[in-house]
Amino acid sequence: MTALTTPSTPSTEPAGPALEPLYAAVRGDVIEPGDPAYDQARRVYNAAHDRHPAVVVRPVDASDVIAAVHFARDHALPLAVRGGSHTVAGHGTCDGGLVIDLSRMRAxxxxxxxxxxxxxxxxxxxxxxxxxxxxxxxxxxxxxxxxxxxxxxxxxxxxxxxxxxxxxxxxxxxxxxxxxxxxxxxxxxxxxxxxxxxxxxxxxxxxxxxxxxxxxxxMDLVLGGPTFYPLDGDVARRWRDMNADAPKEFNSLFALLLGPPVPFLPERWHGRPVCGVLTCFTGSPEKDNAIRGRLAELGPAVGQFLDRIPYPVINTLFDEDLPPGLHHYWKGNFSRDLSDGAIDVHMTYGETIPSMESDTVIFPIDGACHRVGAQDTAFAYRDAAFSHAFGASYPDPADTEHNVAWTRAYDSALRPHTEEAGYINFMDADDQDRVRANYGQNYGRLRSVKRRYDPENLFRINHNIAP
The missing domain is CATH 3.30.465.10 (Uridine Diphospho-n-acetylenolpyruvylglucosamine Reductase; domain 3)
Known part of the structure; x- marks a missing residue:
């Protein structure tokens, strides 16, 4: 065990308190700079955030979490909390602080x-x-x-x-x-x-x-899988109209992407801009043909995989395209409708998608989402019908400037056609100025809860609601 130091500080003096009390209190892992596991432990899903925490704690139970929180608070350390590590803003890590990594608590x-x-x-x-x-x-x-x-x-x-x-x-x-x-x-x-x-x-x-x-x-088997179409605004408009009267059992995501090298998409479409509709139909198999018919009405499909599959499989279809270690820069907006103007913007930027890993996904958030009142939970935008997620994902950090510029230009072009706010989980690290808008009418109540449970703002490495 060594004193708590920060790699970026060249001093030979300890940068903070000794870790002995933390080792004594935690049954899980306590990982500090110099440990063989440190470089792996400090990594997060979005490689754009290359941080060097002073210590990473991997709890095995709530008692370990309590000990880590006490240690961070008592020693005034920045505290980051990591669950699955997917936060595009990099909130699951920090420089010079304590990271609580929950990856050993998965029961x-x-x-x-x-x-x-x-x-x-x-x-x-x-x-x-x-x-x-x-x-x-x-x-x-x-x-x-x-x-x-x-x-x-x-x-x-x-x-x-x-x-x-x-x-x-x-x-x-x-x-x-x-x-x-x-x-x-x-x-x-x-x-x-x-x-x-x-x-x-x-x-x-x-x-x-x-x-x-x-x-x-x-939930058991679902009718699920992607259907690809040429990049065409008419496909998006037909999808919008289809979604408006689709049964609640029919969920589909609309995507803009470069054609993936999958066997059911002809090779001439690989790497070319396309529209994609990812279907998940949870209704009766007797209605599957009707769903297939609706998808056929969107336009001439250039590739399709659509079959009865176990529900868990539908949540794995993007896994290979978005592995850990890519660089990501994303934005997100809500909208009450999917206007022709918004579709035009999506088509324009769909033509210049910068990498195979990048895409735009439009999520429908109507149906049962609208049966909950805007103030019944902290999720405020119950009148939004769509959530737009878009941005660049890319393997080479040398491409960052181009990818960030593309995403910001896309965001600026789309803003006149969407709401001021967006989904908090699609916000990047430079979106802190949008926090108040993202929580809408619930922001004041959230601040009150924050003041009660975290008046010193210990949990501030997030899209922060300041007490």
Missing amino acids: VRVDPVTRTARAEGGCTWGDFDHATHAFGLATTGGVVSTTGIAGLTLGGGMGHLARRYGLSCDNLVSADVVTAEGTLVTCDTAHHPDLFWALRGGGGNFGVVTSFQYRLHP
Whole structure:
């Protein structure tokens, strides 16, 4: 064990307190600079954030989390919390501070009688789907299986089941939270209801969630997979119109991307700009042909894989395209409709997508998402019908300037056709000025909850709600 030092500080003097008390209090891993595991432990999903924390703690239980929170608070260390590590803004790491990495806390316990599941804070949606699918159950999760349940749920949680069953946060039943005081509390609608309200869309501002309990729904096979079309604004307009009267069991994401090298897409379309519709239909198999017919009406398909597949598979279809270690720079906006002007902007930038890993995805957030009031959870934009996620993902850091410029120009062009706010989980590190707008009418109430549970703003490495 050595003194707590920061790699960027060349001094031979200790930069902070000794780590002995942390080692003594934590049963999990305590990893500091110089340890063989340090370089791997400090990495996050978005390679654009190359930080050097003073210490990384990998808890195995809530007691370890409590010890780490106490240590960070008592020694005035910056504190970052990492679940699945997918945050594009790099909030799962920091320079010179303490990182709580929940990746060793990934247990899931399913209760098929009550149709609920309790999952630890380090779980990914792949972990969760694997556990619940054994019982023929599921809840709304992300669209990449390596995404953490924590960040997705705390930001709201869009996914393939949203139109039928609501956002991930709408299916949250309770949560165990370690607060800034180092106290473990369980919150639900009857216990600490203010904290429970804030967790459902307010991000990581209020504590470390060590476990989430979700409501589950019957789910087995779905009609799922992508259909590709030529890049054409008419395809987008027909998709918009189709979505307006689609049954709630029919969820589809609209994407702009470069044609992937998959066997069901002819080689002449590989690397060319295309439109994609990713379908997840959870209705009766007797209606599958009707869904196929709707997709055929969007335009001439140039490639399609659409079949009955286990629900967990639908959340893995982007995994190979978005592995850890890429550089990402993203933006996101809400809109109440998908206007012709917005579609024109998407088509313009779709023609110049800068890399195979980059894409634009438009998520429908209507249906069951609109059955929850704008002030019933911290997720405020219940009148938005679409969430636009767009930006560059690329392997070579030398391409950063071009990719950032492309994304910012895209954002500027799209803003006149969308709302001031966007989905907090699509915000990048330079979007802190959008926090108030992103939380809308709920921002004042969120600040009040923040003042109660974290008055010193210990949990500030996030899209921060200052107390």
